[in-house]
Amino acid sequence: MTKPIRWGILGAAKFAREHMAPAIHAAHNAELAALATSDPARAAPFAAINSGLKIHASYDALLADPSIDAVYIPLPNHLHVEWTLKSLAAGKHVLTEKPISLTAADIAPILKARDATGLLAAEAFMIVHHPQWQRAQHLVQSGAIGQLTHVDGVFTYDNRSDPGNIRNNPATGGGGIYDIGVYTYGSTRFVTGAEPHALNAVMRQENGVDVWAQVTGIMAGPLGRFTYSAITSMRLHNRQEMTFHGDKGVIRLTAPFNAGVFGQAQLELHTGLTITTERWPGVNQYVVQVENFGQTVRNGTAYPCPLEFTQGTSAMIDQVFEQAKVISLS
Structure with missing residues (x-):
């Protein structure tokens, strides 16, 4: 049996709480494993989805967790590039909310880091799935x-x-x-x-x-x-x-x-x-987006929305x- 991809979420955003956390929990071969937030009240709805959820007090602490395979980033737009690059540097696959960057030029270092690490980095452009x-x-x-x-x-x-x-x-x-x-x-x-x-x-x-x-x-x-x-x-x-x-x-x-x-x-x-x-x-x-992400990570299946498309x-x-x-x- 294939080991599920263990996901961590950076920040207790409303969109993550209402849509992506439940989606990760429901997806085949995926596990909602960790959340980074320093606010217990904001962590509670996520823990209700998975009672075994690990709560980290900082984004860096979650990225340092060796049990996490992939990271979902729902942070404000201006933080997307920074934390996408940090996630790749920490050895995590990363799915970042759209827009992954505020200019096309800012995607270039993400492409470089993706290719250097061999990890999957993608924008959460869910509709193409x-x-x-x-x-x-x-x-x-x-x-x-x-x-x-x-x-x-x-x-x-x-x-x-x-x-x-x-x-x-x-x-x-x-x-x-x-x-x-x-x-x-x-x-x-x-x-x-x-x-x-x-x-x-x-x-x-x-x-x-x-x-x-x-x-x-x-x-x-x-x-x-x-x-x-x-x-x-x-x-x-x-x-x-x-x-x-x-x-x-x-x-x-x-x-x-x-x-x-x-x-x-x-x-x-x-x-x-x-x-x-x-x-x-x-x-x-x-x-479906989470499951397609997992198929690419585990089997090398072509991802429906690669960074090159996002850059366009x-x-x-x-x-x-x-x-x-x-x-x-x-």
């Missing part, structure tokens, strides 16, 4: 909607009532683009294999972070050139949708990013007057910020 996205990729690339001509995406939520949220803080790498632009941009790259050819962007800012942004332009790749549009916001009503529009049909994903939370994972294929709907009601993309999405984010014009809607 979900079968709805693998199905979308297959349909688009196999010509199910004909020649791809346009892709558009929307991801919005409203956190204006929570000014202390790290996403509203420029010092911690806040802003809607870093938080959710990675999804609208990265999912397009994943499905199409395309890269931005020409982009334009406008954004609205509050307190030094983008709270609304619209990106338009042209992307190009193996499927040819197509137009692109994406809206992200931290000041609009909850909405998620991705659409791939070809000359013979349309693919629409109605819960593309928070499948099972925002809504049921569902893919619609529109061809002629026919709409074919596929659904994945029981899939937890966080569990980060480069697209860099372009958006370089091109963006800051506007006022008041």
Whole structure:
């Protein structure tokens, strides 16, 4: 019997408590073994998931624990590169929340450390592990909607009532683009294999972070050139949708990013007057992500989201910020 991968988590983040800790506990051949936090109250919900959980008072103490095989990092964005590199140096495989870095250039030392150590380092871009996205990729690339001509995406939520949220803080790498632009941009790259050819962007800012942004332009790749549009916001009503529009049909994903939370994972294929709907009601993309990570660590299976892919999405984010014009809607 294969020994399970023993996971440690750096920090008692809300997202880790609600999603990733339960996913690690539920995943096949994975064990939620340790947590680093100096606050017993914040450790308690994690210990409730696994009563045998080891609590370390510092991140360094967890990294020094020889029983831990892999580390999950849900820290604020500006700490991701530092602790990813420290985890690799400590001999741990590492899964870091998105964005793994705030610029594409900052991924270079992680790539170097990954290759030098032979360990797996990856960004927790969980959606590519979900079968709805693998199905979308297959349909688009196999010509199910004909020649791809346009892709558009929307991801919005409203956190204006929570000014202390790290996403509203420029010092911690806040802003809607870093938080959710990675999804609208990265999912397009994943499905199409395309890269931005020409982009334009406008954004609205509050307190030094983008709270609304619209990106338009042209992307190009193996499927040819197509137009692109994406809206992200931290000041609009909850909405998620991705659409791939070809000359013979349309693919629409109605819960593309928070499948099972925002809504049921569902893919619609529109061809002629026919709409074919596929659904994945029981899939937890966080569990699948952990299991795929384990398959790569144990068996060398190709990881669905390697750092090279992550670096490409980060480069697209860099372009958006370089091109963006800051506007006022008041």
